[in-house]
Amino acid sequence: MNINATLLGQVISFAIFVWFCLKFVWPPLIAAMEERKAKIADGLDAADRAMRDLELAQNKATDRLKEAKQDAAVIIDEAKKRASQIVEESKDKAREEGERLITAAQAEIEQEANRAREQLRSQVVVLALAGAEKVLERSVDDETNRALVEQLAAQL
Amino acid sequence: MASETITAEEYISHHLTNLTYGQHHDGSWGFAHSAQEAADMGFWAINVDTFGFSLFLGVLFMFVFRLVAKSPTTGVPGGLQNMVEMVVEFVDDNVKSMFHHKNNLIAPLGLTIFVWVLLMNIMDLIPIDFLPEAGKALGIHFLKVVPSTDVNITMGMALSIFALVVYYSIKQKGIGGFAAELSLHPFGKWGLPVNLFLEVVNLLAKPISLGLRLFGNLYAGEMIFILIALLPFWAQWALSVPWAIFHILIIVLQAFIFMVLTIVYLAMAHDEH
Numbered sequence: 001m002n003i004n005a006t007l008l009g010q011v012i013s014f015a016i017f018v019w020f021c022l023k024f025v026w027p028p029l030i031a032a033m034e035e036r037k038a039k040i041a042d043g044l045d046a047a048d049r050a051m052r053d054l055e056l057a058q059n060k061a062t063d064r065l066k067e068a069k070q071d072a073a074v075i076i077d078e079a080k081k082r083a084s085q086i087v088e089e090s091k092d093k094a095r096e097e098g099e100r101l102i103t104a105a106q107a108e109i110e111q112e113a114n115r116a117r118e119q120l121r122s123q124v125v126v127l128a129l130a131g132a133e134k135v136l137e138r139s140v141d142d143e144t145n146r147a148l149v150e151q152l153a154a155q156l
Numbered sequence: 157m158a159s160e161t162i163t164a165e166e167y168i169s170h171h172l173t174n175l176t177y178g179q180h181h182d183g184s185w186g187f188a189h190s191a192q193e194a195a196d197m198g199f200w201a202i203n204v205d206t207f208g209f210s211l212f213l214g215v216l217f218m219f220v221f222r223l224v225a226k227s228p229t230t231g232v233p234g235g236l237q238n239m240v241e242m243v244v245e246f247v248d249d250n251v252k253s254m255f256h257h258k259n260n261l262i263a264p265l266g267l268t269i270f271v272w273v274l275l276m277n278i279m280d281l282i283p284i285d286f287l288p289e290a291g292k293a294l295g296i297h298f299l300k301v302v303p304s305t306d307v308n309i310t311m312g313m314a315l316s317i318f319a320l321v322v323y324y325s326i327k328q329k330g331i332g333g334f335a336a337e338l339s340l341h342p343f344g345k346w347g348l349p350v351n352l353f354l355e356v357v358n359l360l361a362k363p364i365s366l367g368l369r370l371f372g373n374l375y376a377g378e379m380i381f382i383l384i385a386l387l388p389f390w391a392q393w394a395l396s397v398p399w400a401i402f403h404i405l406i407i408v409l410q411a412f413i414f415m416v417l418t419i420v421y422l423a424m425a426h427d428e429h
Contacts, residue, residue: 002195003308004178006203010210010312017214018261018268025221026264029244032228039230 125153164386171288171382174203174306175298189297205299206306213275213303221271243271247415254419257426259324265422266415269313274411276303277374281400281407284381304374304410307367314367317418321362324425333428362421366414373410377403 128149162170169191176194178201179185187204188194194201224240233241247267255262279302291299303309325334338355339348377399384395 002176002197002201003311004176004197004199004201004203006207006306006308007312007315009202009207010309011316013211013214014268014272014313014316017218017272018265020218021221021268022261022264025218025225026244026267028225028228029221029241030248030263032230033241033245035230036233 121153121156124156125149128152167386168382170298171284171300171378173298174300175205175296176201177204178202187297203300203306203308205296205301206303206309209279209301210272210276210303210309213279214272217268217271217275243267246270250416251419254416255423255426257423259422259426261320262419262422265320266419269418270411270415273304273313273370273414274408276309277407277411279303280305280374280377280381280403284378284385302374302378304370305378307371310371311363311367313414314363314370317366317421318363321359321421321425324422328426329428362417366417366421370410370414373406377406 129145132145132149173191174194176188176197177186178188178194178197180188180193181196188197188201220236221240224237228237228241244267247270248263251263251266282301287301288299291297300306322334325337329337338359339345339352341351341355343351380399381396384392384399387395
């Protein structure tokens, strides 16, 4: 345990190691660490910003959605109104058409009936006459008979 | 126990003797063959073992840290870089909390001290006979493997720090300021001799306590390992394992204290009173 030149050796090597550390070890390590710190801070900042952006976008989206819903409600209302209107209109049209058809049919029926009645009437006259002729076997007075029968036919 | 043929006393003193290279009495240069011979070599001798290990550990430290510092990634660091950065950040935090002046030397100085002293102390955990026995097989008769159990090593560092303290005291306050600091406290200018005496003692106590604290702690720890090694081989583990575990604490703590005191002393040298 003597004090000897080891002491000086240690002083010199200590100085060299400290110098080396000061020059070549400490600065790059600290620089890298600082840079990483800055990077992380940037990253956190960016994350914050993104979070805020996301919130804004979400708000906007909900607003849009609400608007769209309102618009849709208005449109649906209008459509419903329009639909009932159309239904009413077509109902009216159909009724009119039906009525028209019914009147036409009734007119035709009447016409046909009249025609049939006329025909029937004329044939009845002939039949009656023939019948009467057969019954009497002889014609009393053709003219009087005819007048009589026509009177009869008119009563039918 | 190294061998049955030597006594306990010889075993202990063998473990406490450095491998010293210097000039013999007869004028020739060579290794000392006994503690007495080493002492007789005077100042111009060198403890090859402790100084060698100290250098080796310092180079190892610089090599590993330089390896990382050469191409540090700013992305996700790998295992080695992580470890190195953890140490660097630890030292940086300590320096920042204790040293409030602008000086780029302090942090690297603290890092060098912490890691180097830590590595030197860790040598204490290598089983006590491993390296000396290996050395013996290679023809080296003395081998002290823990550099911080050599007072030359610890005082070498402590005195370097003392030189820095004096240098920065003068640089920051000027020679007059430094002299005033030494002579005008604590009793004012009429108590100048007393002040000077107190302050000089105070100043000198710093490096001496710094160096001797580290040396004393590690020397004592080493001594206990040596004493444990004198027990029968089957009983040694019962003591050496708990002591080694406890010693891990001392090893880190002493390295930390050495670094912290260095920073504090240098901060005091920068402070104006």
